[in-house]
Amino acid sequence: MLISVRSIVVGLLSTCLVNGHAHHAPLDSNYRIDVHSHVIPPIWRKALISAGYPVKNGTLYTDDFPVPDWTLDSHIATMDSLGVNYSTISVSAPGLSFLSDAHEARTLARQVNLQMHNYTRTHPTRLGALCLLPLPHVEESVAELKFCLDTLKFPGVGMFSNANGTYLGDASLDPVFEVLHKRQAGVFVHPAAPGCHSIAMGYPIPLTEYPFDSVRAMENLLLSGQRAKYPDVKIIFPHGGGAMPYLATRIAGMASMPAMGGRSIPESVAELSGYYFDTAASTSAIQLTALKSFVGVDQIVTGTDYPYVPVTQIEAALPVIQSNGGFNKSEMARINHGNALGIFPRVAKVLGV
Numbered sequence: 001m002l003i004s005v006r007s008i009v010v011g012l013l014s015t016c017l018v019n020g021h022a023h024h025a026p027l028d029s030n031y032r033i034d035v036h037s038h039v040i041p042p043i044w045r046k047a048l049i050s051a052g053y054p055v056k057n058g059t060l061y062t063d064d065f066p067v068p069d070w071t072l073d074s075h076i077a078t079m080d081s082l083g084v085n086y087s088t089i090s091v092s093a094p095g096l097s098f099l100s101d102a103h104e105a106r107t108l109a110r111q112v113n114l115q116m117h118n119y120t121r122t123h124p125t126r127l128g129a130l131c132l133l134p135l136p137h138v139e140e141s142v143a144e145l146k147f148c149l150d151t152l153k154f155p156g157v158g159m160f161s162n163a164n165g166t167y168l169g170d171a172s173l174d175p176v177f178e179v180l181h182k183r184q185a186g187v188f189v190h191p192a193a194p195g196c197h198s199i200a201m202g203y204p205i206p207l208t209e210y211p212f213d214s215v216r217a218m219e220n221l222l223l224s225g226q227r228a229k230y231p232d233v234k235i236i237f238p239h240g241g242g243a244m245p246y247l248a249t250r251i252a253g254m255a256s257m258p259a260m261g262g263r264s265i266p267e268s269v270a271e272l273s274g275y276y277f278d279t280a281a282s283t284s285a286i287q288l289t290a291l292k293s294f295v296g297v298d299q300i301v302t303g304t305d306y307p308y309v310p311v312t313q314i315e316a317a318l319p320v321i322q323s324n325g326g327f328n329k330s331e332m333a334r335i336n337h338g339n340a341l342g343i344f345p346r347v348a349k350v351l352g353v
């Protein structure tokens with residue numbers, strides 16, 4: 001929050017002329033950064049098919065949900081039509097968790113990250129890449145994380161609520177969080193399928209299990225103590241936090257019981273509300289009111305979930321954020337881009353604000 005306010009102030013101050021040259025202008029309040037958009041690199045798609053993800057009538061399915069057609073050109077064209085100025089791009093679930101061989105996972109992570117790097121080099125002022133990690137393989141993930149942040153200079157990192165059952169919060173992930181914490185990295189978490197598919201009753205996993213898997217990850221980060229251990233990682237959970245704004249006080253209440261460790265209720269609620277939440281598929285008045293009262297304006301960021309969420313739904317969702325959330329213009333500037341720039345300072349640098 002402090003960082004985003006500072007970057008806005010710096011943006012305003014830098015409008016002055018420096019040595020007679022017009023310096024960086026601040027961003028218009030409508031300038032929109034989408035922190036939740038996905039690429040589907042052909043090499044990743046091919047690996048999913050090789051691993052046995054089903055192709056029905058020409059369409060690939062992951063988690064019983066169709067993987068849409070995607071090209072870099074259509075990504076940029078859709079950003080233009082939606083009024084999205086800049087997007088952070090990431091790979092969606094299942095990430096690389098379907099590869100049991102660590103070497104294979106590491107190799108594909110590297111190929112996908114280099115591919116995403118190329119996308120962003122083609123559109124440097126429109127796209128920034130979030131590193132794909134070969135989780136649950138930890139040692140390989142630490143190496144890839146450093147490569148993405150230090151060599152490729154990615155603005156942030158993509159992670160999943162769980163990777164083949166290893167949830168965020170699992171002690172095996174400490175080495176990854178150690179690196180993220182030291183660098184105060186910005187992390188975008190996407191939900192993944194829980195291990196037990198039968199709970200989806202045969203419906204596509206994303207329908208309800210994605211939002212609840214975000215809840216599981218936050219819950220595990222709380223109960224394992226991992227979030228408290230690495231508080232400097234700036235973490236975005238998508239879809240308005242799944243069900244977390246609604247469930248946090250219940251979880252904190254139960255976590256206060258002696259059998260669960262006797263945690264302080266206010267401290268648990270503070271921790272659970274200490275994330276950023278994006279607006280993907282979460283722009284109804286009910287959702288935005290809950291989100292606003294749970295985390296406040298400074299932790300809400302814009303997300304679309306393109307191309308998995310149909311463009312017609314995104315077109316309807318983006319323009320109603322302001323009225324459904326009751327936000328004023330300066331609050332919208334923070335939701336549109338100010339908060340995101342605080343999470344990803346390298347994007348602020350590229351945009352000159």
Ligand SMILES: *[C@@H]1O[C@H](CO)[C@@H](O)[C@H](O)[C@H]1NC(C)=O
Nearest residue numbers: 055056057058059060066069
């Ligand atoms: C199969 O794909 C074709 C072409 O994309 C489409 O017209 C048809 O409706 C699909 N059939 C089923 C059963 O989904």
Ligand SMILES: *[C@@H]1O[C@H](CO)[C@@H](O)[C@H](O)[C@H]1NC(C)=O
Nearest residue numbers: 030031032080082083084085
């Ligand atoms: C941001 O996108 C809007 C809508 O496409 C466009 O009108 C505006 O010029 C863009 N702003 C910048 C700074 O590129």
Ligand SMILES: *[C@@H]1O[C@H](CO)[C@@H](O)[C@H](O)[C@H]1NC(C)=O
Nearest residue numbers: 097098099100101163164165
């Ligand atoms: C996922 O975890 C299960 C149980 O630990 C293991 O048997 C399986 O090989 C793992 N799958 C992959 C793709 O790593």
Ligand SMILES: *[C@@H]1O[C@H](CO)[C@@H](O)[C@H](O)[C@H]1NC(C)=O
Nearest residue numbers: 111112113114115116117118
């Ligand atoms: C990225 O672009 C460079 C230069 O255009 C090219 O040599 C390289 O093969 C590309 N890498 C990937 C993974 O597409």
Ligand SMILES: *[C@@H]1O[C@H](CO)[C@@H](O)[C@H](O)[C@H]1NC(C)=O
Nearest residue numbers: 297326327328329330331332
């Ligand atoms: C917008 O609301 C904030 C409270 O969140 C208030 O401090 C600010 O003055 C308002 N700005 C405008 C332009 O009304």
